[in-house]
Amino acid sequence: MKKEKLTKKQVAKIKTEILEKYTISGLWQTMCGYIVLLFVKELLTDNYLINFSVDVLVAIVAFYITLHNLINQYKLISEHGISKKPFVFQIFGYVIGLFIVIITLKSPFDISFAILVIAFLTNKKLFEKELNSIKMK
Template sequence: MNTKDPLYISTMDKAKKLDHDKFEIYMTIQQYVLAHCEDSLKANMMLSHAIDELKEHNIAPSNLKTYYRHLEKDFPIKKEMKEELSRSQNNMSVSLIWCTMSSFIVLMFIKEAVMNHYMIHLYVDSAIAIVAFYIMLHQLHIELNILNMNKITKRPLVVMVVAIVAGMIVNIVAGLSSGAIAKFDFSFLILVVGMFTSRSIFIKQTKGLSRNN
């Protein structure tokens, strides 16, 4: 396994609940699995089953190669991987929707600030924009974690960030304009296009992972 792909936090937390002796056995299993499995998702699922077996039974594999095959063949690893990828797709879609909505609120505030014309009041609009900005950053962080977990390129996240920046530039230009362009808000369209493009790239990449497995 690539050293840049660490164990999932959930796997590490689960392993820490083992007693000392079983944890030592687990570390031996973990070292072997990580050395022979290049897929981080598959490795973490195999290790999760190993932890469950250690909790229920006093096992101490004498042949790690045989035990590795047991983890790989005696549990529905492929099915679990597909289910996990499906959950990742759903989580990514939800996060992109929240990111789009919160980003639009932030971009609207930027346009209001440039035009010096607020929907309610400067302080009220500022408070709403700050909350929306926090939600936007939080969702971008969630998306980054999903990409890292699935060993997927950062292209979906880059597309979304580019859409946000492009929308901000458009709103600033529109806010500074005294013409008819100021009456229209194209940032939402840009964000929606970015959202669907990011989702499309992500789903295509996860489907590629599913085929490889």
């Protein structure tokens, strides 16, 4: 009887660690993805923050970090047999963010970050729900 309770605690701890990894990866991905979207906006308007060379280097690093964290999230989803729905939703958030950036080029307001944050929060909730529904051995 005592061993069963210990196992439940271990499973809860493992699930918490998985969720923390997924959350940290998602936060990095959201912030760096926004930097990439800002660079796309700068590129399309030909109005750079510092100059093209510096901005493109920052965007390349941010793009690499974003892709790296997307891959990490995909691995976490695949390793634990969770549906790909949270991952697809995150990608959809980036597509919508890019679409918003292109549409609002001349506007001083930029809601693409809000779109990415909403996509991240929804993505995290979907992942958490899927993670809690699986049974670990």
